[in-house]
Amino acid sequence: MRAIEVGLRFLVQQGVRYVFGIPAGSINAIYDALLDIPELKPIVAKHENSSGYMAGAYTRITGLPSICVASSGPGATNLVTPAANAWKQKLPVIFITGSVPSGKMGKGGAQELYAEPIFASITKMSRTVLDPNQLPEILAEAYHTAISGVPGPVHLAIPIDIQMTDIGERELPVLPPVQQPTMDLAAAQAAAKRIKAAGLRGAILLGNGAKASSDSIVQLAETLEWKVATTPRGKGAFPENHPLSLGIYGLSANIKASEYLNGNDHEVLLIIGSSLGELATSNWEPRLVAGRELIHIDYDQSELGKCYETQYPVHGEIKLVITELLEHLSADTQDKSYASEAFQGLGEAAAASEQAEEKWNTLSAIRRLSATAPKNARFFLDIGEFMTYSIQNLLIESGQEFDIDINFGGMGSGIGGSLGAQLAEPTRPTICITGDGCFFMHGLEVLTAKEYNLPILFVVINNARLGMVYHGHMLQYKRCLEDFSQERVSIAGVAQSLGLRHAEVRSLDQLQGEHVQEWLSHGGPVVVEVIVDGNEIPPMGERVKFLQGATY
Template sequence: MRAIEAGLRFLVQMGVNHIFGIPAGSINALYDAMIDIPELRSVIVKHETSAGYMAASYTRITGVPSVCVGSSGPGATNLVSAAANAWVEKLPILFITGSVPSTKLGKGGAQELAAEPIFSSITKLSKTVLDPKRLPEAIAHAYHVAISDVPGPVHLAVPINIQMQDIGNVQPPKPHELAFSQQVDDLTIRRVAQLISDSGSKGVLLLGHGAKVARSAIVRLTEYTGWYAATTPRGKGAFPENHPLSLGVYGLAGNAKAIEYLNGNEHQVLMVIGSSLGELSTCNWDPRLVKGKKLIHIDIDATELGKNYIPDIAVCGDAEIVVEQTLRHLHSSQFPESLSKLQATIHDDLLEPVQPKEEQDWNTKIAIEQIGACAPQNARFYIDIGELMTYAIQNIRITHDQHFDIDINFGAMGSGIGGAIGAKLAEPHRPVICITGDGSFFMHGSEVLTAKEYRIPLLFFVINNARLGMVYHGHMLQYKRCHDDFSQERVDLSKVVDSLGIRSVQVKSLDELQPEQMQQWLSYNEPVVIEVVVEGNEIPPMGERVKFLEGATY
């Protein structure tokens, strides 16, 4: 048995079932071994970076680690952005890159690269394997490092001759015992419950991405206490936005009500769950967020606690476990107000569901709001990077059964396209809607071919405003002038998509984007690209980002 096959069979034993990447000479022994391992599904993409984003969304949604591979040299460097994203997102992905034969290292082989140090700062482990007999164990060790303690990506560089070496009829390595425990200190939980009880109804929750695993428990906590809940942009969807206690999003492109309430003085306790409280989540670290309030900060990663704001109570643990344990220590007599009474105190605009508009105005905001209003009640939105994301954060209302994903912390333009494909692979029966822009589409739009080739049905809405919208508006807001070539000659993207043999639709008005059209596009059971043509002259809700850049610059 070849060394790489033994390593792959260990991954199958651990439940790994997807490998994303692009084949090439220095990694093809891995692909050849997969022919004899039907449990592993290969997804061959158009660009290695997209493979990394597909792996990220697949693993994030399923909880199953995935593998992402690239060749030596540029194949490996194309994976760096994706690995950095997985590092920020704390996702257990195994990146495997090929290498020139170990006997030729340092001799100037074609596309030779010392990949180990390049990946070392953005992975939990980066190692070059030079002994074929130890490759299976190296893969097993990397896998366990990825999933243990705080999860994260790992990287192995494997020369092609090491992959191909026959190491005999060996058994896959045995799984290791994991030392990580989900137990949370009960005394700390009691302190959290006591602080919540002492504050009565004068508290508020701010939910990051890490809170999404505890959606049900958090809803029960808010209804029990009467506390309002806001989310960060990355955490959008952690709390249903049609719930009467929802404030919407706080941070970049946040809702005015959420920003006003969290920066105000109507509450005594701020409970943050699953957020590192970075720039985009805190309106540039606004001091009013915590001023005069007791801060409870809950996160699975202890290094995030106290990094930006010093908490009064810091809890390291899984959000669902912490919230469930906290609920067990609360007593209903301390919260006499019922949810029905609280509903009367909430502004009507937070209670009304978004409905399709009848007026004929047409711009990016209305288009994205309409996409959200027409989407199925169980849809997953995957949002790309750019001007469009600010409108999506602010104007799509995520309900109880919907999900919202955006790689806002380290996602590159085009990450939403690959991410949406990975999301659909993770949940084949859930409708997936990708909202991307023309700039992102020009970077990674070829991945719609991957969706076509693997018969992955989902909708790609491409907002075509013929410019790099966020760059253009941000530059104009900050410098009051702009390069002419931040805009571009408008391209008919529907014709481009047609040439690829993929179904396309062009939308230029509100009448062409109604619930019946959405249902029809979803019924095709194939990838559909909907080009949404807008002028894009309105200024997106990105003022907080501009303020940060101005402060950083001057």
């Protein structure tokens, strides 16, 4: 049996189900082996970069590692960006790149590249495999490294001859015990004591790491009667139509969240699952922490105290820590008055905007999508001007999900990511919101969605310019190059040429609930081009201030 086949069969045994990537000479042995391993399904993308975002999204949602493969040379370098994204998000994706035959290394082979050091700083392990007999064990070691402790990506460069060498019949490697973060029980109990002492004078800020514990966090917030805000990546960790919701803090913050968290109505700030970076904290806003004590819960100990002095750092698996907190906090058994009150925050604002006579623009289109989306929809956001409107105005309710690769996602990452998301949860409606600039980068992945019959609704906001760049320059410099705009291209026309179902939307009348329902019921991908002028200024002022150096 070939060395690569033994290694792949080990990964199948661990529950790995997908290989994302593009076939090429130096990894052809992998794709040939897949013919004999039907449990491992290939997803052939249109660009290696997109395949990496597909793998990351699938792994983030399912918790299962995935494989992402690319050829030597340019194929490998095309995986650097999604590997860095997986590193930022702590995702156990297994990146495998091909290489020239081991005996020809250093002789100027076609597309030869020493990839090991390139991936070293953005993975938990990066190694070149030079002994075929060790390949299965090294692949097992890479898998174990990816899922142990704080998860993260790994990378192996495997020369084509090493992949193809017959190593005979071999037993599959045995996986050693997996190390998982342990909870600091004493720290959790100290945090519970401080929370109890604060009474009603506390607030909660949720990051992406809180999403897996959403139900228990809702219970905690209701027990404490503390207001809750989320970071942009944490959006969806707490239902935004809940009376305790403040909405988003950080990039494109809701005014209510900024005023409350920067105000003086609380003495304790409970932070759950956030690294508290620039986009999560409105450029590390000092008022967020001024005059109050911080309780920071995270399963990655390195995040605690990294950006702000933290009086109560709590290291451990978040769901277990929340359970421990709830056991120490006596719940008020009487009915909470807020539970029956009409919501006065985001939900009311969204409803009012729907009833009002709105102009046709990006904002109104996003609000209409929010109002008409299924109650179990997953919104997968790309990177651009529309992203700022969506962070602020998509109302994510209980049962819905929100994803965005905001920390290291490139333009077009949301298109690839939405395919991984749909594969992860085939029965959940997936709505990808992207822009014309993103589409021009990685839009042909809609064809990949067609080829695998993935029923994703791709909503492309077409303002015929690089909107975030244009408005960023106008806000910062009061001028910009004409090159940031271009002659409008028909995205619907591109979709038609690809044989995809498509629609062109120019008004709210063409974006009604029945339209969204019909697009999602098609059974395959649908591309909806939303044509807007894009002249309104998006809610990105905090980002511009950071680029201007106004916070220093």
